[in-house]
Amino acid sequence: MKKLLLLTLILSSLVFVAKAQNTLKGRVLDENGLGLPGATIQLADLENTGTVSDADGYYLLSNVPEGTHQLKVSFIGYGPVTRPVTLNQEITSVELTMQPGVVLEEGVLVLGDRLKGQAKALNQQRTNQNITNVVAADQIGRFPDANIGDAMKRIPGITMQGDQGEARNIVIRGLAPQLNSVMINGNRIPSAEGDNRNIQMDLIPADMIQTIEVNKAITPDMDADAIGGSVNLVTRSNPSGERISATLASGYNALSEKPIWTGGLIYGNRFFNDRLGAVVNVSYNDHKFGSDNIEAEWTEGDEVDAYIEEFQIRTYEVQRTRRSASINLDYKLNDRHSVFFNSMYNWRDDWENRYVLVLADIEEPDANGVSFVPTLERETKGGLGSNRIDNRRLEDQRVRTFSVGGNHLLGNASLTWMGAWSQASEKRPNERYAVFVAEPEIEVDGEDEPQGMLFYQDLSNPRKPKFTVAPASGSALSGNDPQIQSLELFELDELTEEHQFTQETDINGRIDLKIPIPKKGYIKVGTRLRHKEKERDNQFYEYSFFNDEFETLNSVPLLQKTDDNFLPGDYAAGSYASNKWLGGLDLTNTARFEEEDKPDEYLAENYTAQESIIAGYVMSEYALSPSLTATAGVRLEATSLKYTGNEVENEEDFVQSISNSDSYVNLLPGVHFKYDANENLIVRAAWTNSLARPNYFDLVPYVDNRVEDEELFLGNPELQPTTSMNFDLMVENYYKSVGLISAGYFHKQVDGFIYTSYSENNDGFEVYQPKNGGTGTIHGVEASVQRQLDFLPGALKGLGVYINYTYTSSTADGVANEDGELRDDLGLPGTAKHLFNTSLSFENKNLIVRASLNYSGDYVDEVGGEAFSDRYYDKQMFLDVNASYAFTKNWRVFAEANNLTNQPLRYYQGSRDRTMQLEYYNMRFNAGLKFDLFN
Numbered sequence: 001m002k003k004l005l006l007l008t009l010i011l012s013s014l015v016f017v018a019k020a021q022n023t024l025k026g027r028v029l030d031e032n033g034l035g036l037p038g039a040t041i042q043l044a045d046l047e048n049t050g051t052v053s054d055a056d057g058y059y060l061l062s063n064v065p066e067g068t069h070q071l072k073v074s075f076i077g078y079g080p081v082t083r084p085v086t087l088n089q090e091i092t093s094v095e096l097t098m099q100p101g102v103v104l105e106e107g108v109l110v111l112g113d114r115l116k117g118q119a120k121a122l123n124q125q126r127t128n129q130n131i132t133n134v135v136a137a138d139q140i141g142r143f144p145d146a147n148i149g150d151a152m153k154r155i156p157g158i159t160m161q162g163d164q165g166e167a168r169n170i171v172i173r174g175l176a177p178q179l180n181s182v183m184i185n186g187n188r189i190p191s192a193e194g195d196n197r198n199i200q201m202d203l204i205p206a207d208m209i210q211t212i213e214v215n216k217a218i219t220p221d222m223d224a225d226a227i228g229g230s231v232n233l234v235t236r237s238n239p240s241g242e243r244i245s246a247t248l249a250s251g252y253n254a255l256s257e258k259p260i261w262t263g264g265l266i267y268g269n270r271f272f273n274d275r276l277g278a279v280v281n282v283s284y285n286d287h288k289f290g291s292d293n294i295e296a297e298w299t300e301g302d303e304v305d306a307y308i309e310e311f312q313i314r315t316y317e318v319q320r321t322r323r324s325a326s327i328n329l330d331y332k333l334n335d336r337h338s339v340f341f342n343s344m345y346n347w348r349d350d351w352e353n354r355y356v357l358v359l360a361d362i363e364e365p366d367a368n369g370v371s372f373v374p375t376l377e378r379e380t381k382g383g384l385g386s387n388r389i390d391n392r393r394l395e396d397q398r399v400r401t402f403s404v405g406g407n408h409l410l411g412n413a414s415l416t417w418m419g420a421w422s423q424a425s426e427k428r429p430n431e432r433y434a435v436f437v438a439e440p441e442i443e444v445d446g447e448d449e450p451q452g453m454l455f456y457q458d459l460s461n462p463r464k465p466k467f468t469v470a471p472a473s474g475s476a477l478s479g480n481d482p483q484i485q486s487l488e489l490f491e492l493d494e495l496t497e498e499h500q501f502t503q504e505t506d507i508n509g510r511i512d513l514k515i516p517i518p519k520k521g522y523i524k525v526g527t528r529l530r531h532k533e534k535e536r537d538n539q540f541y542e543y544s545f546f547n548d549e550f551e552t553l554n555s556v557p558l559l560q561k562t563d564d565n566f567l568p569g570d571y572a573a574g575s576y577a578s579n580k581w582l583g584g585l586d587l588t589n590t591a592r593f594e595e596e597d598k599p600d601e602y603l604a605e606n607y608t609a610q611e612s613i614i615a616g617y618v619m620s621e622y623a624l625s626p627s628l629t630a631t632a633g634v635r636l637e638a639t640s641l642k643y644t645g646n647e648v649e650n651e652e653d654f655v656q657s658i659s660n661s662d663s664y665v666n667l668l669p670g671v672h673f674k675y676d677a678n679e680n681l682i683v684r685a686a687w688t689n690s691l692a693r694p695n696y697f698d699l700v701p702y703v704d705n706r707v708e709d710e711e712l713f714l715g716n717p718e719l720q721p722t723t724s725m726n727f728d729l730m731v732e733n734y735y736k737s738v739g740l741i742s743a744g745y746f747h748k749q750v751d752g753f754i755y756t757s758y759s760e761n762n763d764g765f766e767v768y769q770p771k772n773g774g775t776g777t778i779h780g781v782e783a784s785v786q787r788q789l790d791f792l793p794g795a796l797k798g799l800g801v802y803i804n805y806t807y808t809s810s811t812a813d814g815v816a817n818e819d820g821e822l823r824d825d826l827g828l829p830g831t832a833k834h835l836f837n838t839s840l841s842f843e844n845k846n847l848i849v850r851a852s853l854n855y856s857g858d859y860v861d862e863v864g865g866e867a868f869s870d871r872y873y874d875k876q877m878f879l880d881v882n883a884s885y886a887f888t889k890n891w892r893v894f895a896e897a898n899n900l901t902n903q904p905l906r907y908y909q910g911s912r913d914r915t916m917q918l919e920y921y922n923m924r925f926n927a928g929l930k931f932d933l934f935n
Helices: 002-018 113-127 136-140 148-152 579-584 792-800
Strands: 023-029 040-043 051-053 058-061 069-077 078-087 091-097 103-105 108-109 130-138 160-162 166-172 181-184 209-217 230-235 243-253 256-270 278-302 307-330 336-359 370-373 374-381 393-410 415-436 442-443 447-451 455-457 466-469 489-519 521-536 541-544 559-560 574-576 593-597 607-623 629-648 652-675 682-694 704-705 711-714 722-735 740-761 767-787 799-814 833-845 847-856 858-862 871-873 878-887 890-900 906-909 913-921 924-934
Touching: 023 069, 040 058, 051 058, 069 091, 113 130, 113 722, 113 740, 113 767, 113 833, 148 160, 148 166, 148 209, 243 278, 256 878, 256 924, 278 574, 278 906, 370 858, 374 393, 374 489, 374 574, 374 579, 559 740, 574 579, 652 704, 722 767, 792 799
Parallel strands: 023 091, 181 230, 629 704, 711 767
Antiparallel strands: 023 058, 040 051, 040 069, 069 078, 103 108, 130 209, 160 166, 209 230, 243 256, 243 924, 256 278, 278 307, 278 913, 307 336, 336 374, 336 393, 370 455, 374 415, 393 415, 415 489, 442 447, 455 466, 489 521, 489 541, 521 607, 541 593, 559 574, 607 629, 629 652, 652 682, 682 722, 704 711, 722 740, 740 767, 767 799, 799 833, 833 847, 847 878, 858 871, 871 906, 878 890, 890 924, 906 913
8 A cells, every 4th residue: 555655646746847748638528519529539630640629528648749630529410520720829718519419321320318318328338448338418317217326227137125115126147235335526425324224325316416327347547335336426527607506396296196396407617717617506305195004924833834924004105305506616716727516405204194004913814714813003103293203204315425526637747636515314213103902802602812803814915915804793893994093902012102313424635646658548647545433322211101192092183094096905904093183192201100111122233433445456458459459457455444333231231332343454456348349339357346334333342232132233343354366258239320229248256255243152142143154156148229219210210218128147046034044045135037118109390209118027035044935036027108398599498207107116025026015106197397598
């Protein structure tokens, strides 16, 4: 590490004293003054003298001889530009504007908004040295996606884990969310999750992002913690002139029957003789929705193969409000030096009420299908009755990221630097639960039974199991009354309030120095420092009335939640305690309530953490021939950490705080080859090494000593990161009419998977602890087609297709079950074998219509004690449509519909027929108006 830092300083010193050579720089713009990323810039009269524009359209060519040269710029979907340039001074700046349109044999193909966005994405993807997938802002806007996660699920090799009908956690090539990285403008986004490193993608609105870059084979100048891949979300760049853009829309959710409200505004311009560029982007979305849900836990029986031991009917009512803002600035000091400032603030409030009917501890059914159910519960989930919390559980999640940096031309070399501060937080204040429990006595054949009831357990369709009350001698309950309307049987069992707080702060900086090798490439060296601090501080209290208030459910205000249109089917939810009653209780009134701290609910889970990462790299891009380029290098990452947790006995007795420190170093080489067989055909190959650091809570040195249960749960601060050696091959053929056909193969050898080990100590306690040890392989193929059907006659040229398919297979050793026993009959959890996306579009100068289908196969989500207990995330298929019409140059109307298949979220246990969770969200619709003005 010291050698790399010293090398950077030496090279920097040499550059400062180097004599400046002729340099050509500038920016490539579209017809609206926005930067074109991935444009190919060449000096046609000089062999092997060229470059590629960056994400904002800027380019730089060093070591150019004096004189007049022919500058040629090409970009898929745009007409080429050729013009003479004369270099007779140290730095020459040339700005070029390109016009959309493709000349075909049958005429000119006119590009509408969708094709322009697709052109920007394909050009950037085509000119990148590594294997990537790129989606541009205009392309995002043509899919009906509320958040960036929904937009990403259409990229080859990516599937998303959902929450409340929206895509949340990203899975890349079968690798779990914590094995992938997500960045904004190259800076890692901190995680608001309490125990893992997952980034909640539903936090960020799609219209806040200019480009999504998915790096599936990372280069040495990228952070190494990306086994599956690295996602970079690029915010909007500054235009070359004034831009004003606005969106106003409303919609309708078919389940909640409530409106959706959306608004957005973009303003950008340049000031002070074009020295200062600024763009401001704000977005707002308010959505009232919900879900209808049934859940079941299955067990193996003695007389039957399987039966349900717990069954739930759940009704969710949710309101989600997103507010986002970003400000990006750049300032040109002179021709050699510029600085920038980027920022983004995302704030999502998620209010939720949940009403749950639980049939618990269900016994095995007899020959008539009748089960004894000793316990029934009715639960209301809510929050404090304040104006902000409003009797609902509030999840207040925020991500803030600010960065400042500079770009400097030092002789022939370029130096970039950046410093960033990011913070993610999640607060859940005053989260309340009221649980009423019934344990009724019944009589069967004249004999008293233990407390409980008899139910018919109808498993004729295990995908939608049913429970109805079975009549018993002397029972006052009707056999046709699955609601259990005898509310006086339900007694108040729990009244609780919880406060949750999680926060992660990330401070980092980097310096990169790039030195050109004339006509061959460049050498690049750099360093990165990153410091992270994480805290989880939860509290949990239980309350009881001093007086016999509200002893039974029939003595409190009620809400009836039975719905004839309950989406899973004919299930009667029944009545629950009102959320307003729950929120209105003054739990601070010590004359009315007795408060009891419940450390068993939180004490072992609270912790603080510090992580510091020092990284250095050296790499080179070198043209081995006019057609073959190699990028090779090595990255060194040194990690040090300090974690503090709690030692707890009997789940509630605090013993002491425990702190532990550790450090490790990873050396990560990589090589990439890019072969341009011709102007359109590209072959790529890569060998890379990457890692994934353990989940936060796995590293905490906590001790949860459950003496009464003779169980001991331990953290492990000595865990090492999971590492992966990756091989990739990709063949791509690009079409000038804005298209691509590609196919590729990937293979990953993953070592050090973290699993939960099981052992028995000298005291006879069962000991559970996360440990390294698992290994696995993942291999698969990807294929993609994006094609405008320009060969068709007449108006049919406006048709376009978008298709991609990914097949993934995996093997795993060292995957442990909940008892610590290793399984040899599973692939890697999270690996869906089949992913498929397709869309059919029509576009002309004014009209865009698109239908999109997204399919993801099923996969193991959580490993159980045996195959019977494995939890699977079931296959999903979504159908969305959208359309827009530009009735003037600046004004456009649009309409979109999501989830037309009413696709549920479904988990199953062991066998596809055994439903564990079945949750429906119904369709949603949106329509609105867009305004764009460019000067």
